[in-house]
Amino acid sequence: MTNNRKRLIGRVIRNSMEKTVVVEVERTTLHRLYKKVIKTSAKYKAHDESNEIPVGALVKIVESRPISKTKRWAVEEVLEVPELPEV
Helix, strand or coil, X not given: CCCCCCEEEEEEEEEEECCEEEEXXXXXXXXXXXXXEEEEEEEEEEECCCCCCCCCCXXXXXXXXXXXXXXXXXXXXXXXXXXXXXX
């Protein structure tokens, strides 16, 4: 049984809030008149129950019920975690 929720993949750009991360999703589209490839980006606030996802991580977010005034997405899984530079 499958559900029809939207799923997006993006990078975490901010994690300073409690149980919330800001995910930036980039899309490429073709301009209708000039046929040039254009990058557009959108920011989504997503619920992170564990509160442990670092900035720069690649995550998959899924549509959910409204959790707060601006939060309508939840982190489904972490696809890639950035490596910390060795000092």
